[in-house]
Amino acid sequence: MPRSKKLVELTKCEAEVMDVVWDRGSVTVNDVVESIGRDLAYTTVLTTMKILEDKKIVRRGKKIGRAFTYQPKVSREQVREGMIKSLADQLFGGSTRSLVLSLLQSDSVSADDIAAVRKAADKLGDS
DSSP states (O other), X not given: OOTTSOOOOOOHHHHHHHHHXXXXXXXXXXXXXXXXXXXXXXHHHHHHHXXXXXXXXXXXXXXETTEEEEEXXXXXXXXXXXXXXXHHHHHHTTOHHHHHHHHHTSTTOOHHHHHHHHHHHHHHHHO
């Protein structure tokens, strides 16, 4: 990962909100409240959107009636990279290799998962 990229990390609630933003491209707070499959107060989502805006993860757009719209400023991939880096740093001394090997040895990884990793690794080796 190039050093110039800013690492982006999200809390569980922020990630839940961002899934809706990424899927729709442009949302209001009410859109998010209606899309999330659990009880989440409007004010909680509004506060989360403000935090995401302060973190420069979303940008506030046009106003529709009394509600602002929000669009993503970062991609899912940027967030994944940041969170994987953080996980590797916190639990594996910064070693991505140790993280990957730990995942592969986990009971939650299927034979299909391992085959997909092999295939992806083979493609990387061909480049």
